Amino acid sequence: MFNVPMEVLFKVWRQKPHQSPQLQTYKLEVQAGNTILECLNRIKWEQDGSLAFRKNCRNTICGSCSMRINGRSALACKQNVGQELEMASSSNNGDVPTITIAPLGNMPVIKDLVVDMSGFWDKLQKVDPYVSTQGRKIPEREFLQTPEERSQLDQTGNCIMCGACYSECNALTVNPEFVGPHALAKAQRMVADSRDTEVEARLETYNQGTQGVWGCTRCYYCNAVCPMEVAPMDQIGYLKQDILDRKDAQSSRAIRHRKVLIDLVKQGGWIDERKFGVFVVGNYFRDLQGLLSLAPLGLRMLSSGKFPLSFEPSEGTKEVRSLIEAVQNHD
Known part of the structure; x- marks a missing residue:
């Protein structure tokens, strides 16, 4: 044929x-x-x-x-x-x-x-896509890696900077400040590199609001179109987890959003919507301004009969909790 x-x-x-x-x-x-x-x-x-x-x-x-x-x-x-x-x-x-x-x-x-790909390249530069190591100061010395250490870079190293993920990124379409899936996939390659000495500083940079990892809407398009199976969304997920492991719920709303979601699902098998907004936006009743910002939405939901007055845990709550805990313990 x-x-x-x-x-x-x-x-x-x-x-x-x-x-x-x-x-x-x-x-x-x-x-x-x-x-x-x-x-x-x-x-x-x-x-x-x-x-x-x-x-x-x-x-x-x-x-x-x-x-x-x-x-x-x-x-x-x-x-x-x-x-x-x-x-x-x-x-x-x-x-x-x-x-x-x-x-x-x-x-x-x-x-x-x-x-015009100038914006594409400019955003890549924002993640400092070069290995930061003392080796720069000793040009005659090699900083070797084990085969296992090098294997951690195989997937992200396949990126050919074609721009396919950037082209399909919904987050970029609505938020031009988002650094983009191509840059964050490269950022993960730097974080995973055993020779890099600036991991903590990098993660602080990538944690900056919706410009960094929290700007990703997890639409999956970047993974779907990548011709080299780099899976940019997966790499962003690894960066998020590295940040979450280092931060508590008081660090930012983005951090709190993820931690509250996991905690509520562990408690009830799915999200208790009544608590979710209060805990995330209202910061566990600590943020009065955040709580007041929820009032108009809450009133509209009540008037339209869409505010859940009670919460019934799912039948598989214990199983869901055990799965989450097993993944967390494995990580």
């Missing part, structure tokens, strides 16, 4: 700075095994030399050809026509299958499929 020729429509979103995007359609005779990058090359060489897109290695190493293909960020050199047509549930024009290609999200468009 990979060698059977077929006609496919490629709908490409084209755009120049400060102009509205326009959808342009190209028809190609292709094979299922052709990569999207090969198809874009043919469009540029055979039909429209003005089409702009990035490319380099053609072998899922450099990350240059990252773009949105049928609505999700991916590497054009990795995805082929057959895969895209199999995944597409609709997008057909009559009997001719269609593949839609657009630039990455969360970045300004320079031209067509080429985006």
